Amino acid sequence: MSGRLIRAAVIAIAGIALATLPFWVGNAYYINIASQILFWAVFALSLNILVGYAGLVSLGHAGLFGIAGYTAGLLLEGGHGHLTAIFAALAAVLATSVIFAILSLRSTGIGFLMITLALGQILWGIAYRWATLTNGDNGVVVRSRPAPFGIVLTSPTSFYYATLIVFLLVVVSIAMFVRSPFGASVRGTRDQPRRMTALGYHVWLIRFIAFLLSGLWAGVAGILFVYYNQFISPQVVALQTSAEVLLMVISGGTATLLGPIAGAAIVVIMKNVVSAYIERWNLVLGIIFVAIISFMPEGLVPGSVRLSKMGWRLFRDRYSSAVLSNVAEPPP
Amino acid sequence: MNLWLTLAVNSVALGGLLFLLSAGFSLIFGLMRIPNLMHGSFFMLGAYFGVTFLAKGTNFWVAALASGAAMAIIGGLVERFLLRRLAGQELPQVLLTLGLSFIVSDICLMIWTGDPIQPSTPSSLQGAVQAFGIYFPIYRLVIVAVAVAVAVALWLMIDWTRLGAMIRAGVDDGPIARVIGIKVSQLFTLIFCLGAALAAFAGVMGSPILSVYPGLDIDMLPLALLVVILGGTGSLLGAFVGSFVIGFLYNFGQAMFPDLAYVILFLPMLLVLVLRPQGLFGRVVS
Numbered sequence: 001m002s003g004r005l006i007r008a009a010v011i012a013i014a015g016i017a018l019a020t021l022p023f024w025v026g027n028a029y030y031i032n033i034a035s036q037i038l039f040w041a042v043f044a045l046s047l048n049i050l051v052g053y054a055g056l057v058s059l060g061h062a063g064l065f066g067i068a069g070y071t072a073g074l075l076l077e078g079g080h081g082h083l084t085a086i087f088a089a090l091a092a093v094l095a096t097s098v099i100f101a102i103l104s105l106r107s108t109g110i111g112f113l114m115i116t117l118a119l120g121q122i123l124w125g126i127a128y129r130w131a132t133l134t135n136g137d138n139g140v141v142v143r144s145r146p147a148p149f150g151i152v153l154t155s156p157t158s159f160y161y162a163t164l165i166v167f168l169l170v171v172v173s174i175a176m177f178v179r180s181p182f183g184a185s186v187r188g189t190r191d192q193p194r195r196m197t198a199l200g201y202h203v204w205l206i207r208f209i210a211f212l213l214s215g216l217w218a219g220v221a222g223i224l225f226v227y228y229n230q231f232i233s234p235q236v237v238a239l240q241t242s243a244e245v246l247l248m249v250i251s252g253g254t255a256t257l258l259g260p261i262a263g264a265a266i267v268v269i270m271k272n273v274v275s276a277y278i279e280r281w282n283l284v285l286g287i288i289f290v291a292i293i294s295f296m297p298e299g300l301v302p303g304s305v306r307l308s309k310m311g312w313r314l315f316r317d318r319y320s321s322a323v324l325s326n327v328a329e330p331p332p
Numbered sequence: 333m334n335l336w337l338t339l340a341v342n343s344v345a346l347g348g349l350l351f352l353l354s355a356g357f358s359l360i361f362g363l364m365r366i367p368n369l370m371h372g373s374f375f376m377l378g379a380y381f382g383v384t385f386l387a388k389g390t391n392f393w394v395a396a397l398a399s400g401a402a403m404a405i406i407g408g409l410v411e412r413f414l415l416r417r418l419a420g421q422e423l424p425q426v427l428l429t430l431g432l433s434f435i436v437s438d439i440c441l442m443i444w445t446g447d448p449i450q451p452s453t454p455s456s457l458q459g460a461v462q463a464f465g466i467y468f469p470i471y472r473l474v475i476v477a478v479a480v481a482v483a484v485a486l487w488l489m490i491d492w493t494r495l496g497a498m499i500r501a502g503v504d505d506g507p508i509a510r511v512i513g514i515k516v517s518q519l520f521t522l523i524f525c526l527g528a529a530l531a532a533f534a535g536v537m538g539s540p541i542l543s544v545y546p547g548l549d550i551d552m553l554p555l556a557l558l559v560v561i562l563g564g565t566g567s568l569l570g571a572f573v574g575s576f577v578i579g580f581l582y583n584f585g586q587a588m589f590p591d592l593a594y595v596i597l598f599l600p601m602l603l604v605l606v607l608r609p610q611g612l613f614g615r616v617v618s
Contacts, residue, residue, distance in 0.1 A: 057423055059430075103602060106609045110367045110422045114557055117369075118601060121554040125594025132591060239550060243430055250427065283438035289431025293424045294414065 018164060022157040031156040032228075037268045038160075038167040039224035044248035044260035045174050046217030051246065052255030053183065054210045055190030057113045059242045060100065060120025064215045066237035067123060068093040068222030073140035073232050074133070082146035089223050090216065096123075097215025101208050108193075120242055128234040139233030142226055153227070163224055170217055175257055177213065186210045187255075244271075244285065251292055337466055339583050345472035345541065347579025348479030352534030353552060354559040354571045355486060356527025362566020363503045364520050366415060367422060369429040371531055372553030373436040378403045378532020379544040380440055383449045392454035396536035400529035407528025411521050433549060441546045450543035475537055482530065483572050490568065499523065503566075555582070561601050564614020573612060 022031050043065055050056045072089040076082070104115040127134050134140065145153040153159045177183045188196045189203045196203050226232045235241075244267060252263030274284050296303020357371045378399045385395035410432065418424045453471045460467040490496040501509040502516035509516050535544075542548070559578050563570025577600060585596035604611060 057426070059426075103605050106605050110365070110426070111609075113423075113426060114367065114561065115605065118554055118557050118561065118598060122594055122598045125597075126592075129594055130591040240434070243434070246427070280438055280442075282434045282441075286431040286434030286436075286438065289427055289434070290414070293418070293428045293431065 022160055028156045031160050033268065033272060035156070035160045035163045035228060037265045038163045039221050039228060040245070040248065040268050041261040041264035042167055042170045042224065043218055043221035043245050044252070044264045045170060045257075046214045046221060047245050048249045048254060048256075048260045049174065049177070049186075049210055049214040049217070051249050052259075053178065053186050053190065054207055056104075056108065056207065056211075057246070058104070058116040058214075059113055059239065059246065060104075060116035060118075060123075061214075061218050061245060062237050062239070062241035063120035063123035064093055064096060064100070064218040065222040065225065065241065065245075066127060066232070067096050068219035069226035069232045069236060070127060070134060070140065072223050073142050073226050076142050076144070077140055082144075086146075086223055090219055093215055093219030093222065094212060097212050097219075100215065101211035105204060105207055105211065117239070117242075120237070120239065124234060124237045124239070127237045134234070137234060139231055142230045142232075145227050145230070159228065163228070166220060166224060170220065171257065171261075174217070178257065182206075182209070240282070240285075243289075247285065247289060247292075251288070335587075339587055340580070341468060341472055343580040343583040344576065345475045345579070346582060347576035348476040349534050349538045349541075350555055350559055350579055351479045351572055351575035352482060352537065353531050354556040354563075354575055355482065355568060356530040357556045358560050358563070358566060358568065358571040359486075359523055360527045361560060362564075363499065363523060365420075365422065366524070367426050367429070368524075368527070369426055369553065370410070370433040370436065370549075371527070371556055372549035372551070373433040374403055374407065374528045374531035375535040375538075375552045376440060376544065376549040377406070377436055377535070379535030379539045379542075379548065380444050380449075381532065382536030382539055383451050383544055384444075386451045392457075392536075396533050399536045400533040403532030404525040404529035408521055408525040410528075411524040415524075416517070416521075433553075437546065437549055444544075446546050448543045448545035449539075451539050453540045471540065475541075478537065479575075483568065487568055495519075555597075558598065558601050560611070562604050562611060564611025567611070567613040570611055570613035 021034055025031055025034065043061070047058065047061050050058050050061075068089040071092040072085040075085040075088055080088075100116065100119050103119065104112050107115060128136060130136075145159065147153060148162070151158060151162075153162050185196070185201055185206050188201065189206050193203050196206075225236070248263035248267045249260050250263070251266055252259030252261065270284070270288075271281060274281055278284075292303070296307060353371070353375055356374075357368065360366050360368045360371070381399040381402055382395050385398055386392065390398070414428055414432075415425055418428065457471045457474055460469045461473070462468075488496075490499065498509070498514045499519050502514055502519050506516050535548075555578060559571055559574035562577060563572070563574030578597065581597050581600065582593070585593040589596060
């Protein structure tokens with residue numbers, strides 16, 4: 001009971017902190033970083049549906065993220081309205097997810113990963129090479145942000161609130177998904193696919209729907225991304241983006257609701273801090289990957305807790321043995 | 333007419349290069365079940381080593397072999413000290429190799445800068461031979477010859493030698509192979525070194541044609557993936573056939589539909605996945 005109370009209190013405090021963030025942060029630069037964290041968290045949460053709950057690791061999610069961003073960007077550039085662009089982007093990402101899912105779910109495990117990687121590279125190739133459609137390396141510029149209910153989203157604060165609302169909707173819907181019977185069956189296909197089949201569940205269909213959900217939220221994140229940056233280029237669709245968002249998921253801890261959010265915060269902050277000092281973000285990204293895998297495979301947050309406990313124990317043991325040897329010299 | 337022939341010759345040469353690259357990938361992935369996402373990095377780093385040796389005036393073949401040897405050592409170290417600790421855990425292996433590939437690409441950018449480097453074709457292999465009234469560039473023929481030679485050598489090694497039999501035993505039933513005294517771990521390290529060396533060798537062979545530039549790794553890795561998905565994992569014949577299919581599709585796609593070259597490249601993969609998920613020559617693994 002008290003656990004539930006603490007939980008509710010933490011959620012309430014976090015909610016109030018998020019809702020009042022622009023007032024105590026003040027600086028527009030930091031408000032923008034908060035917006036970045038929120039839409040990357042939406043992206044990481046979407047990937048976590050597959051990686052954490054369905055046990056399917058996708059390295060092609062930047063493709064889904066990008067196709068929503070590109071569709072919205074290209075339609076806006078073509079003079080269409082914001083509503084049309086957003087719905088068309090969601091439709092495009094759903095259609096692409098259907099194709100991705102049909103092809104990649106021919107396999108699981110490493111085969112799934114390789115196929116999604118290859119599919120993601122196709123989309124990168126289209127974004128990069130089909131210059132007549134996508135403007136190639138020059139990317140697509142989006143000149144305006146939408147104004148829902150007459151509220152203009154040009155200022156960092158207003159855009160932050162719009163992102164926050166979308167973020168909260170996504171968090172709530174994913175929390176509902178995880179607790180629903182369907183969420184349980186997705187976890188079932190991760191842990192015991194054969195038993196699930198024997199129980200009469202259609203494992204493929206469950207994975208397929210999980211993929212579509214994941215793709216849809218990735219598309220939402222992609223739309224937020226393109227409205228935030230007002231620009232999208234093939235760089236966004238590249239393998240590196242897929243790897244970054246996967247890093248967010250695994251660094252925070254998979255199959256948890258808070259893990260990907262914490263991971264997104266860690267990666268976005270680190271990227272901004274590192275980029276301020278050196279140009280070697282790729283190198284740092286790689287080193288973080290290798291370090292996490294080698295030293296804390298369970299994720300950064302649980303891993304650092306474990307490592308600090310271990311360090312404390314080592315320290316305590318050494319200290320106490322030193323005290324002991326001072327007090328009583330052991331007999332030879 | 334002449335354009336098509338040139339394209340075909342280029343396609344065969346690219347196919348040869350792809351085989352050198354993906355044979356190692358297929359062996360590592362198919363036999364050891366390690367999804368080695370730094371295989372493209374082996375190719376690029378090998379190519380950079382090669383052009384560095386060439387810039388010092390080394391003989392082309394010596395440079396290619398030395399680069400292969402250097403990469404075998406690097407690959408061996410990666411396998412022995414990083415991947416070995418993650419034996420059987422595919423996801424951590426993927427992430428580790430992906431992380432290493434980012435590190436390698438950034439280090440290459442630091443050392444060799446962002447400018448593409450294109451060494452000239454070795455002087456003894458310049459020019460063309462005439463046959464049936466058509467000119468064939470010698471260097472491209474040499475690449476194909478090397479690829480075929482490597483394919484035959486690998487096939488002989490895997491299928492007809494004691495070493496190959498031990499490797500196959502280690503793959504099929506590792507614990508039992510260990511019980512009867514086969515040093516499976518050492519064999520796997522050996523395969524990994526061999527795969528890395530082949531990739532680096534291919535990188536040097538390919539450098540006069542493709543040139544060496546940042547991003548070469550990410551360009552080559554999906555091609556190796558495609559070859560292996562198409563041909564079937566662990567199958568040398570599959571890698572061989574797949575390489576030439578991809579070689580042709582790549583060159584003809586680029587020439588005929590430059591905008592959609594990438595999509596065309598991936599179409600056969602989609603077909604194979606839908607109709608024959610284990611790949612053209614792959615075994616069904618239960």
